[in-house]
Amino acid sequence: MSALLTVLGTVIVALVGALSTLLGQRISARSQERSAEVSTRAEEWSRLLAETKAYADERLAGQQEQIEELRADMTRVKQQLSDLRARYRAALETIRRWLRDHPNHRLDVPDEIADDLKTL
Template sequence: MSALLTVLGTVTVAVVGGLFTLFGQRISAKSQEKSAEVSTRAEEWSKLLAETKAYADERLTDQQQQIDELQADMRTVKQQLADLKARYRAALETIRRWLRDHPNHRLEIPEEIRDDLKNL
């Protein structure tokens, strides 16, 4: 009986050992598949990120160019406005002096500039 138990124990250990080996191999194979999939996905993600970065860089370059153009336009408009303000003040001052020198004038002053002439 003891020999039978020994044989049975040996067979049981061999079967259990074989099962664990099979499970280990399956787990190892699945792990290798996952690793290969992750590696493949990593390459795909890297490529996608590179494409996204290139697209974003291109858009940013376009936007920066537009910003630069708008800033140049704004400087031009500000300079033109400053020039017009200076001319307007000079014209108002000339009209005010003329009005002072010609008190009996019949010139109708447009409503849009009446207050401006008084405030000089």
């Protein structure tokens, strides 16, 4: 009986060892698969992020060019407006002097500048 228990114990230990080995191998294989999947996905994400960055950089460069063009246009428009204001004031002053020097002459002053002639 003792020999039978020894054989039975040895068989049970061998089966438990074999099952433990199989279970360990499966766990190791799953871990390697997951590691490979994470690695593959990390590469995919890296590629996606690089593509997104390149696209964003391209768009930003285009927008920056547009901003610079708009700034240049705005500077030009401000200068033109300043020039027109100076010319308008000079024209109003000339009209005012003419009206003062020729009080008997009838000049129809447009409504758009009538108030400006009074306040300048």
